[in-house]
Amino acid sequence: MYIEINNINKKIKDKNIFQDVSLSFEKGSINGVIGSNGSGKTMLFRALCGFIKLDSGKIQIDSKPVKFGERPPVPIGLILETPGFILNDTALNNLKYLAEINNSYDESYVLWLLDFFSLAEYKDKKVKSFSLGMKQKLGIIQAVMEHQELIILDEPTNGIDKKSILKFNELMNQLKVEGKTIIIASHNDYEIKELCDTITEIENGAINETKRL
Numbered sequence: 001m002y003i004e005i006n007n008i009n010k011k012i013k014d015k016n017i018f019q020d021v022s023l024s025f026e027k028g029s030i031n032g033v034i035g036s037n038g039s040g041k042t043m044l045f046r047a048l049c050g051f052i053k054l055d056s057g058k059i060q061i062d063s064k065p066v067k068f069g070e071r072p073p074v075p076i077g078l079i080l081e082t083p084g085f086i087l088n089d090t091a092l093n094n095l096k097y098l099a100e101i102n103n104s105y106d107e108s109y110v111l112w113l114l115d116f117f118s119l120a121e122y123k124d125k126k127v128k129s130f131s132l133g134m135k136q137k138l139g140i141i142q143a144v145m146e147h148q149e150l151i152i153l154d155e156p157t158n159g160i161d162k163k164s165i166l167k168f169n170e171l172m173n174q175l176k177v178e179g180k181t182i183i184i185a186s187h188n189d190y191e192i193k194e195l196c197d198t199i200t201e202i203e204n205g206a207i208n209e210t211k212r213l
């Protein structure tokens, strides 16, 4: 398996954030994570990125361990909560600055993505003039623009219109064909079932059920 989560546990002040969570994801698949508010979806994503010091258990990506506070074993494209941008700069400059951190700015792909999400005509507009949905689409673009192997998206379609959701689904299927591994948290069970190969339900920091669709 490409991602292996083995018996992870984490407590913060007597509260179980994870209770013996074991889970695996295949390379080249789209995986949904569902669960009520506070069930542990975002924390699971943080753990996958190495942002959480686990009490016990281990996580491996591509057979390499995820270590707390260290760079993940593979490049991860990420949306965790609301994506933050420099509001007083343009959309294109924001994407360029973010990709340049890793020296991986691929302008033709970024321009293609902007066009794909109907944002090409706004690329030189300041992000502060963007609507919520436009910012969210920019967040999706930044999560995939560096051709990241693993894409982890927390509520990526929040606030975006139906047409853009269809475009998002099309992009995710395209990335899956390219062999990318995608994990998406959502509150919209119906929407995510359309897209995903597996659905995992998390409840109070424990896995309730994983379904292969």
Ligand SMILES: Nc1ncnc2c1ncn2[C@@H]1O[C@H](COP(=O)(O)OP(=O)(O)OP(=O)(O)O)[C@@H](O)[C@H]1O
Residues within 6 Å of the ligand: 012, 017, 035, 036, 037, 038, 039, 040, 041, 042, 043, 044
């Ligand atoms: N920094 C923190 N310190 C302590 N507890 C936290 C912290 N962040 C989150 N938690 C707790 O961890 C649990 C899981 O939270 P998490 O954010 O993963 O939920 P979620 O499933 O993503 O919820 P939502 O659907 O609302 O986004 C919750 O009980 C939350 O209160």
